[in-house]
Amino acid sequence: MSNNHPLNAKAFVANDERMHWHDKALWFVREKRDRASKSIPEWEQLREYANIIKTHTMANLDKYLLEFEKNANAKGITVHWAKDAKEHNEIVYKILSENNVKKVVKSKSMLTEECHLNPFLESKGLEVVDSDLGERIVQLRKEPPSHIVLPAIHLKKEDVSDTFHEKMGTEKGNYDPTYLTRAARADLRDKFLNADAGITGVNFAIANTGGVVVCTNEGNADMGASLPKLHIACMGIEKIIPRLEDLGVFTRLLARSATGQPITSYTSHFHGPIEGGAMHIVIVDNKRTPFLESSKYQKALNCIRCGACMNTCPIYRRSGGHSYEYVIPGPIGSTLSTFRDPKKHKTLPFACTLCGSCSNVCPVKIDLDTQLYNHRQDLSAKDIIDPKKKFMMKAASWLMSHPTLFDLAGKVARKVVPLLPKALIYNKSNVWGRQRDLPNMPKNSFKELYKKGLEDDK
Numbered sequence: 001m002s003n004n005h006p007l008n009a010k011a012f013v014a015n016d017e018r019m020h021w022h023d024k025a026l027w028f029v030r031e032k033r034d035r036a037s038k039s040i041p042e043w044e045q046l047r048e049y050a051n052i053i054k055t056h057t058m059a060n061l062d063k064y065l066l067e068f069e070k071n072a073n074a075k076g077i078t079v080h081w082a083k084d085a086k087e088h089n090e091i092v093y094k095i096l097s098e099n100n101v102k103k104v105v106k107s108k109s110m111l112t113e114e115c116h117l118n119p120f121l122e123s124k125g126l127e128v129v130d131s132d133l134g135e136r137i138v139q140l141r142k143e144p145p146s147h148i149v150l151p152a153i154h155l156k157k158e159d160v161s162d163t164f165h166e167k168m169g170t171e172k173g174n175y176d177p178t179y180l181t182r183a184a185r186a187d188l189r190d191k192f193l194n195a196d197a198g199i200t201g202v203n204f205a206i207a208n209t210g211g212v213v214v215c216t217n218e219g220n221a222d223m224g225a226s227l228p229k230l231h232i233a234c235m236g237i238e239k240i241i242p243r244l245e246d247l248g249v250f251t252r253l254l255a256r257s258a259t260g261q262p263i264t265s266y267t268s269h270f271h272g273p274i275e276g277g278a279m280h281i282v283i284v285d286n287k288r289t290p291f292l293e294s295s296k297y298q299k300a301l302n303c304i305r306c307g308a309c310m311n312t313c314p315i316y317r318r319s320g321g322h323s324y325e326y327v328i329p330g331p332i333g334s335t336l337s338t339f340r341d342p343k344k345h346k347t348l349p350f351a352c353t354l355c356g357s358c359s360n361v362c363p364v365k366i367d368l369d370t371q372l373y374n375h376r377q378d379l380s381a382k383d384i385i386d387p388k389k390k391f392m393m394k395a396a397s398w399l400m401s402h403p404t405l406f407d408l409a410g411k412v413a414r415k416v417v418p419l420l421p422k423a424l425i426y427n428k429s430n431v432w433g434r435q436r437d438l439p440n441m442p443k444n445s446f447k448e449l450y451k452k453g454l455e456d457d458k
Helices: 005-013 016-038 043-059 061-074 085-098 110-115 117-123 133-140 157-168 177-194 220-226 244-258 298-302 308-312 314-319 330-340 357-361 368-381 387-400 403-419 446-457
Strands: 077-082 103-106 127-130 197-200 204-206 211-216 230-236 266-270 278-284
Touching: 005 016, 005 314, 016 244, 016 308, 016 314, 043 061, 043 244, 043 298, 061 077, 061 278, 077 085, 085 110, 085 117, 085 230, 085 278, 103 117, 103 177, 103 220, 110 117, 110 230, 117 127, 127 133, 133 157, 133 177, 157 177, 177 220, 197 220, 204 244, 211 220, 211 230, 211 244, 220 230, 220 266, 298 330, 308 314, 308 330, 308 357, 330 357, 330 368, 357 368, 387 403
Parallel strands: 077 278, 103 127, 103 197, 197 230, 230 278
Antiparallel strands: 204 211, 211 266
16 A cells, blocks of 8 residues: 555645644744754754764664673663564563563653554553653544654644543543643553553663663653563664763754753663663664665664654645654655655655755754655656656656757746636646645746846956
């Protein structure tokens, strides 16, 4: 089955008011990121350090993963290795069943979303409760998260109130965020106190200490890892960094890029099980190693999951995360998904203006716009682009490779288009024009203006 981003986006933008609200909410976060980054004079130097550290680590991944395992084992942590999502889920279930676990609290983890851990455990009869507030909201609604940092950003307070009334019995029509937050806190507190195990994600795994770091703003990961006796941390192989001193580079970048904060409210280090408890770390590949073999796409593994590329992307902001139909939406999700399954996600590289804003804000300097452009070329070479799109691309390429004809076409269009009736211009074939008006035609092309400027300078 193939995903169709244009159709999904069409459904999202049908609600014009919500679309503009979503756009504005994410741009607000982007502006916070800009202010936070400008508060650090060495911001660009930090980005370059992060790029170098990540690129070096991915080039020596085997060494650092084995170093991490050795040091984690020395701290009483049991390390497991999973080649794919199926193996990851089976390992987690085996640990839980061996400890007679019936109730699990889980903090935010895009890896477990990727592996569909929740439905797998629920099919085995376990109760799994997402403890991040945004994740809990979408879990109650039986929806996937629409953003990797702000999982319920597509919802308004009225939506949350209606969901809580239906699922938790809160007052109908009470849209006060403080009231709703307190209701969720009371409900989750009971889940924490009665949980048999806590599952967390991992933001960073430090090779030379064998410990992991989890960053949250709600403290829910700390509760889940400290109240139950069993803690399972799930991580992709790319979460490794070499040394503890490298961590400071990433923590200075992560929160500022994600939410505009100097640092997350909780940056928690886990270097062993709690007293009388057990800690397990499950390290997962799940189609990550092929990225290492690709000169064009290997830097996608450098991602630290801040979501900055989503907050700035004009397509994501106006089409919503669910339109991507991939666990990670936005620019980074588009390159990850297309590399892994080009046939299924062939429309996502075209959900991009190639404006480069995503690459400009990426804290680890991933060349996202270049990767998405490369995907377009690869999809064309593999002949898995929609035939109409491919025909238009070939026609445009042919025209642009003949400068004289291109100039003539521009002159004709500038003269003729203003004279054409609107019914002819905005016909059924003009999909682009259904929600947009063509700009006024200029008298001269850029090339003509440029030549005239050169002549005037003489």
